[in-house]
Amino acid sequence: MKWNKSDMSTYIKAKEYIDTVIVPVIPFQTSKDEELIKDAHAQEVMTFFVHHLEKELSGRIMLAPSYVYLKSSELDEEIKRINAWVDDIQSQPFQHIFFITYDPKWKKYEKEMKGNLLWLPALQSEEIDVTEPRGIIREQVNQVVELIRSFW
Amino acid sequence: MSDKKHQVTRRQFLNYTLTGVGGFMAAGLLVSPIRMAIDPVLKESSSGDLVNVGISVDEITDVPQRVDWTVEQVDGWYKSEPSRSAWVYKDENGEIVALSPICTHLGCVVSWEGSEEHPNRFYCPCHDGLYEKDGTNVPGTPPLTPLAVYEQEVRDGILFLGNPIDRKGA
CATH class of the missing domain: 2.102.10.10 (Rieske [2Fe-2S] iron-sulphur domain)
Structure with a gap:
């Protein structure tokens, strides 16, 4: 389910069944022309990816709104902010929290993170079509579904 | 100035034009509510098709x-x-x-x-x-x-x- 009005009314009635939260972690910047297209595309692909991931497992996972941070900001600070999200999420009976990102910088901070970090290699190919889950994205969704299921 | 030339009096002329213009305005006002009322009939179902x-x-x-x-x-x-x-x-x-x-x-x-x-x-x-x-x-x-x-x-x-x-x- 998603963090929206109708899904949250379902959530409140079925809390015991939804034990997993997915948080897409997305860097944002507009200052560097040369990386603008790449970063915006990564954001698009990520949004599309988690949308389809949510569809496959919607009865047991809640897709949180994206955690967006300035690409240039220090992760020492961001880690505190992201962990504050975890503290809030854990006030509900959630068992598993997954952060999904294409930004490799987080990998170094994985140990300090109060959730599971899934770093995926960014899909930069021009061919990635963000209107329909085909080929590589579908493959990636299936594999992450398997990974999440292994935690259940 | 014979009466035959003035078959439409000034008063009649004004009446006609006002009714005409008023009619158009009233029609203009009515079109949207009517369109709204019959809208579901005009709408084609987009998801119902096979x-x-x-x-x-x-x-x-x-x-x-x-x-x-x-x-x-x-x-x-x-x-x-x-x-x-x-x-x-x-x-x-x-x-x-x-x-x-x-x-x-x-x-x-x-x-x-x-x-x-x-x-x-x-x-x-x-x-x-x-x-x-x-x-x-x-x-x-x-x-x-x-x-x-x-x-x-x-x-x-x-x-x-x-x-x-x-x-x-x-």
């Missing part, structure tokens, strides 16, 4: 297989192409069955023989929901109603599917 899902009847076997397709959905000026899926197979009478893969419990996607421990059944990975091959929910597992069945039609040997139709609980 869609070619890209599988021919010959390709369908007695083992359920997943087909994915997209439908064009128009919501105001916002056009989207939501993707849909179905599990399609032929039952023992050779009839085509197209089941919605959406678990009736909380909406995960079920898969045929998705768990090795439960052969010949649809399995929901989220809360171990089970369905028989015909989509009937297995009692004792979380789902309380069977999988929805798609409206279907075969045209020139190609399968067309419409909307999923919910069924009553077993």
